[in-house]
Structures are given as structure tokens and as C-alpha cells.
Amino acid sequence: GNSVTQMEGPVTLSEEAFLTINCTYTATGYPSLFWYVQYPGEGLQLLLKATKADDKGSNKGFEATYRKETTSFHLEKGSVQVSDSAVYFCALSDDAGNQFYFGTGTSLTVIP
Amino acid sequence: DTEVTQTPKHLVMGMTNKKSLKCEQHMGHRAMYWYKQKAKKPPELMFVYSYEKLSINESVPSRFSPECPNSSLLNLHLHALQPEDSALYLCASSREEDSRNSPLHFGNGTRLTVT
Numbered sequence A: 001g002n003s004v005t006q007m008e009g010p011v012t013l014s015e016e017a018f019l020t021i022n023c024t025y026t027a028t029g030y031p032s033l034f035w036y037v038q039y040p041g042e043g044l045q046l047l048l049k050a051t052k053a054d055d056k057g058s059n060k061g062f063e064a065t066y067r068k069e070t071t072s073f074h075l076e077k078g079s080v081q082v083s084d085s086a087v088y089f090c091a092l093s094d095d096a097g098n099q100f101y102f103g104t105g106t107s108l109t110v111i112p
Numbered sequence B: 001d002t003e004v005t006q007t008p009k010h011l012v013m014g015m016t017n018k019k020s021l022k023c024e025q026h027m028g029h030r031a032m033y034w035y036k037q038k039a040k041k042p043p044e045l046m047f048v049y050s051y052e053k054l055s056i057n058e059s060v061p062s063r064f065s066p067e068c069p070n071s072s073l074l075n076l077h078l079h080a081l082q083p084e085d086s087a088l089y090l091c092a093s094s095r096e097e098d099s100r101n102s103p104l105h106f107g108n109g110t111r112l113t114v115t
Helices: none
Strands: A003-006 A011-014 A017-023 A023-026 A033-036 A044-050 A054-058 A062-065 A075-076 A084-091 A100-102 A108-112 B006-007 B010-013 B018-025 B029-039 B045-049 B051-056 B064-070 B073-079 B087-094 B110-114
Touching: A003 A084, A003 A100, A011 A017, A017 A108, A023 A033, A023 A084, A033 A054, A033 A062, A044 A062, A044 B087, A062 B110, B006 B029, B006 B087, B018 B029, B018 B087, B029 B073, B045 B064, B051 B064
Parallel strands: A011 A108, B010 B110
Antiparallel strands: A003 A023, A017 A075, A033 A044, A033 A084, A044 A054, A054 A062, A062 A075, A084 A100, A084 A108, B006 B018, B018 B073, B029 B045, B029 B087, B045 B051, B064 B073, B087 B110
16 A cells, blocks of 8 residues: 655754755656645644655755655755744645545754 | 634534534535544544545444535534544635645644543
């Protein structure tokens, strides 16, 4: 079946540190991959997406590359800010587009 | 600012009450969703409406009753809830039900507490 596995949190980083949040997936066919972010007290916001192998999604300094050979979609940012503190969810949409699967979420706290 | 608006932001209800959650979007999206999110967990899909017709019900108990009066509105009617139903209820929409190229847009949710 389809599933998404994210690294366990919480993650605490100092401002300007490099961020990686690992995400791997299991899926048949060619899923689309997404990163969503949830700030405290809010709903989820789409951060970036990639719809085919080797695509790189990017937004607000965050990047993730769709790696079919390693079934991964790791989220990276070169220099985090306090305002990046949030919960990050990796997600996939299956080949048929019928279902959306979320990872368990990774909580990030950035300290000044 | 979110383009999916949910009301109320917070709701406290007793187990015998009847209440409704409301969701509205004006992006012309044809698919709308209800998700339930418990603390420190990912959202769990409850219902999907596509072109105002219920297309997915994830075996949700009948005390939750969805309604889609038109393409912009989605309601969730609540009756005889249990304390374990306390959660953040998220509404989402997408251009089409095919989510590969049509990502979900979420509202900020209704924080529900059942006493």
C-alpha cells in the first residue's frame, strides 16, 4: 500500500542552521509528493510540491527533490529562521489521484 | 490569509448538543474535504465531496453528518458526540478530486471540545 515515513521529531535548531527533514515513501506507480507546513493554531499550508521524478520543488528558501531511486523527498533549507518554527508534513497523492497520504509530521523549533 | 474560511474557530459542546461546522471557499474548487486532526498527529480524512456529491466516506460514525449545499459551501453537522471526538476539524478544497496536480488548500480549522 501507499505510505509516507518522516523522521521523528521534535527537531530544535539554532537560527541560521541548516535544516534537513527526511521523508521516504512507498507507492505504486508515479505519485505526486508534497510538503505542508502547519504553524501553531493554524491549518496546513502547501509549502512545495513535485509531480515527477527529479523534479525539485522550492518555496520560501525550502527545497525538496523527488528521488525515485531512493523513494525520498527530503526537505532542506540552508538557513532557518525563528519564524520557520512549525510542524512539517510530508505527503503523497497516489497514482490515481484518489487518496492523499500524510506522514506523521515533524515539529521544528528554531531558537534565536 | 487562508482562502478557505471555517467557522467557528472554537466550539465547546455537550454530548447532547447539536451543532454545525461551516466551511466556505471562493476559488472555484470542485472538491471539498473534511479532516480530523488530533494533537501531534497528521490529519485523518473523513469525507470528500466532488462536484457537490459525496464521493468518499471513511467509515465515519453517523454522529458526523456532512452536507454540501453548493460548490462553495461545506457543512459538518454534529450530534451526540463523545469526548474523544474533541479535535481540530479541518476543511480543505482542491481544484479537482484528482490530488496529483491539484493540491489541498486548508482552512485554519475549528477547535472542537466535547464535554
